[in-house]
Amino acid sequence: MQFLALIYAGEDQDDVDIETLMAQYQEFDRQLGAADILLGGNALEAISTATSVRVRNGKPELTDGPFAETKEQLGGYYLLECKDLDEALEWAAKIPSARYGTIEVRPVMVFDQ
Amino acid sequence: MDRLARIFRAESGQVLASLVYFSRDLQLAEDALQDACEQASHKWPIQGIPENTGAWLHLVAKRKLIDKLRQQQSQQNKHKLQLIEQSLYMLTDTVAETDYEVPDERLRLIFTCCHPALNEAAQVALTLRTLCGLDVREIARAYLTSEVAIGQRITRAKKKIRDAGISYEIPSYEQLDIRLPAVLKVIYLIYNESYSAYEGQSLTRHDLASEAIRLSLLMVKLIPNPEVLGLAALMLFHDARLLSRSSDIEPYIPLEQQNRALWKQAQIEQANAFIQQALEYKQRGPYQIQAAISALHSQAKSWEATDWRQIQLLYMSLFQLHPSPVVALNLAIAKANGGQLKQAYKDIVALSEDLNQYQPYHAARGELESRLNFQEQAICSISKAINLSRNGIERDFLIKKRVLLLK
Numbered sequence: 001m002q003f004l005a006l007i008y009a010g011e012d013q014d015d016v017d018i019e020t021l022m023a024q025y026q027e028f029d030r031q032l033g034a035a036d037i038l039l040g041g042n043a044l045e046a047i048s049t050a051t052s053v054r055v056r057n058g059k060p061e062l063t064d065g066p067f068a069e070t071k072e073q074l075g076g077y078y079l080l081e082c083k084d085l086d087e088a089l090e091w092a093a094k095i096p097s098a099r100y101g102t103i104e105v106r107p108v109m110v111f112d113q
Numbered sequence: 114m115d116r117l118a119r120i121f122r123a124e125s126g127q128v129l130a131s132l133v134y135f136s137r138d139l140q141l142a143e144d145a146l147q148d149a150c151e152q153a154s155h156k157w158p159i160q161g162i163p164e165n166t167g168a169w170l171h172l173v174a175k176r177k178l179i180d181k182l183r184q185q186q187s188q189q190n191k192h193k194l195q196l197i198e199q200s201l202y203m204l205t206d207t208v209a210e211t212d213y214e215v216p217d218e219r220l221r222l223i224f225t226c227c228h229p230a231l232n233e234a235a236q237v238a239l240t241l242r243t244l245c246g247l248d249v250r251e252i253a254r255a256y257l258t259s260e261v262a263i264g265q266r267i268t269r270a271k272k273k274i275r276d277a278g279i280s281y282e283i284p285s286y287e288q289l290d291i292r293l294p295a296v297l298k299v300i301y302l303i304y305n306e307s308y309s310a311y312e313g314q315s316l317t318r319h320d321l322a323s324e325a326i327r328l329s330l331l332m333v334k335l336i337p338n339p340e341v342l343g344l345a346a347l348m349l350f351h352d353a354r355l356l357s358r359s360s361d362i363e364p365y366i367p368l369e370q371q372n373r374a375l376w377k378q379a380q381i382e383q384a385n386a387f388i389q390q391a392l393e394y395k396q397r398g399p400y401q402i403q404a405a406i407s408a409l410h411s412q413a414k415s416w417e418a419t420d421w422r423q424i425q426l427l428y429m430s431l432f433q434l435h436p437s438p439v440v441a442l443n444l445a446i447a448k449a450n451g452g453q454l455k456q457a458y459k460d461i462v463a464l465s466e467d468l469n470q471y472q473p474y475h476a477a478r479g480e481l482e483s484r485l486n487f488q489e490q491a492i493c494s495i496s497k498a499i500n501l502s503r504n505g506i507e508r509d510f511l512i513k514k515r516v517l518l519l520k
Contacts, residue, residue, distance in 0.1 A: 001278045084280035085230060086288065107278050 002039065002108035003080050003088035008072040009101025011046055016100065024096035031094070032078070041078035072101055079108075117157065121150050124167040125246035130218040131171060132178055133225075133281055135197045139243065139271050141181050149174035168213040175201060219244060220335045221281045223328070226270075227296040228279050235270035236299045237306075242267055244331075245324040255321050256306065293336075297344050297400060300328045304348050322352060333387070342391035343401030349384035350407035353377040365510045369416040381411045402431045421451030438467035446477050454484060472501035476511060483518060492518050 032038040050066040066073060075097070082088040085105070092103040125146060132142035149170050163169040175197055182190045182197075226239040241247045241255075249267065253260040273279070284292040307321030329345040357371035388404050406427045413419040428444035441464055449457035458481050461474075468474035479494030495515045502508040 003278070082278075084282070085228075085278040086280055086282065086284065088278070090288070107276060109276075 001082060001084065001088075001110075003082050003085070004106050004108060005078045005080060005088070005092045005095060006074055006104040006106065007076045007078075007095060007097050007101060008104060009075050009097045010072055011075070021096055028094060028096055032080070032091070035091075037081045037091070039079040039081055041076070043076040044074065047073045075101075116162075117154060120162070120166050121153075121170075122246040124170055124215075125150075126219055126222075126244040127215050127217055128167060128171045128174055129243055129246075130222040131216050132174055133222055133243075134216075134218040135175070135200070136178055136182065136193060137281060139225075139274060141178065143243075145174045145178040145181060146170070148177040165213060167215045171215045172201070172213075217335070218281075219331060220283050223296055223332070224283055224292060225274060225279055225281050227292075227299045228274070229292070229295050230277055230279055231270050231273060233299070233302070235266050235273075236295065237302055238263055238266045239270045240299050240328070241303065241321075241324065244328060247324070251320075289338075293338065293340065296332070297340060300325050300332070301344060301348075301400075303328070304351075319355070322348075322355075326352060339391040339394035339396050340398040340400045342387045343398055343404045346384040346387035346391065346404035347400055347407055349380050349387070350404060350411055353380040353384065353411065364506045367510075368410065373415070376411065384408070384411070397430070397434070399431060399434055402427050402434070419450070421447050425451060438464050439471070442468060442471075442474055442477060449481055449484070454481065457481060458485060470501065472498050472503075472507075474498075475501065479514075488518060 029038070029041075032041075047066050050064075052063045052065065052067055054061050078091075078095070080088055080091055082091065085107070088105050088107075092098060092105050095103050097103070128149075129142055129146050132145055133139055136142050136145075152173055153166075153170060157163070179194060179197055179201075182194050223240065223244055226243055227236045231239070238252055238256075241252050242249070247255075249260050249264045253263045256263070303321050304325035307319060307325065326345070326348050329341070329348055332341045333345050353376050354368075354371065356377070357373065357375040358366055360366065384404065385408060388401065388408055391401050391404070406424055409420050409424055409427075425444060425447045428440060428447055432440045432444060442461065445457045445460040445464070448460065461478050461481060464474065465478075475494045475498035479491045479498060482488075482491035482494055492515060495511055495518065499508055499511045499515065502511060
């Protein structure tokens, strides 16, 4: 099964050293690679770069900013191939940001042929 | 309940767990078991009830499951079908009469039903439905809610298990510490629901209590762990006192007035053995501590002879693990019973903000105030407790107490 691990965290983490965090993410990526379960993943630019689009009455409406203003924001994701939810949750718990943010784990929907 | 229904209830958990193991599909497994029970309802009254009812149901249900998997004709099912057919290959119909044992896969199923990805209400309903074999109507009655609500809860939970990829596996050793508390909590919730029913007129709904104890004894058998033993001991201690908690005249009798001769000694001994076994692991845990407190009550010849000092120490130890105001309240009550009435009252007053909406807080506070001869305050506290009580029997007990204070 495919699972998307969505990484939610505050953008200004005073107590987090960026270099240490980067090193932790590199190590985590290496582990994912070794386990051969990584299908994709990216970090996202800051929430200040977000633009939201919705089409109403056939017209696109653009607003600056994210879908919802919350303390913790979507900052990145991993797409993982795991045998079940438990395996996905185990990996999610190892994502460095899980120690101060929240990882939301969602299965990817499979459509019947 | 008639004889067949009793047999179905007793066998269903184990048979269903094994069917789920093969099919990895709770709904399909339930349907297959349902079909097998229907067939039994037709055949057994005519042919006689087989000696090994579990084996009979298991074999018939497995064949039903094969039919259902064939109908679905998916690629995945080929592997499942092979597994079941291999398991049937060795068997003939007559085996059901003799020493064939249904493999026990219930531990997998209980970990699935109590997965933290499901909400607590869903965990409880699903566990009662699948492992205890209660039907939706029975669960709804026990929880004083509608069949529709329980049915929906169970349907949603099954859908989440399927869609979210919750597996039918026993967690790895490293994961066990994270996953086991949820299972124990569900069992204890089922037990507590039976013990003090919200809004209910009946104080114990013993069906739920015996199901919770049955589940915990099953856990003791399947997974050796000090907290599993602790929970089983705790519930056995409580249950041993059941008969003394009420009489024909008094629907509720508090611990200090209970006739200790009515306590079931065999059950207390079984609980004592569990708690001894648990202590050998030397891993402290909340269920073990609470069971140890119950053990002290069970050993005491009378309310006065109770070892309150030891009970205080145990509550302190529990407070270290779970610093909650409810534990602090129990610690204060133990202090009061041990003679430190004034200190206990100070402690209790300090908890007033945290426990303002908690009925037992006001009941305990009123009791202390009446012992300290603060009559007006006592009446006020008991009145608060009466207003917060959602159990008819408990409310009546408190009202009587208030009447005595007013005299």
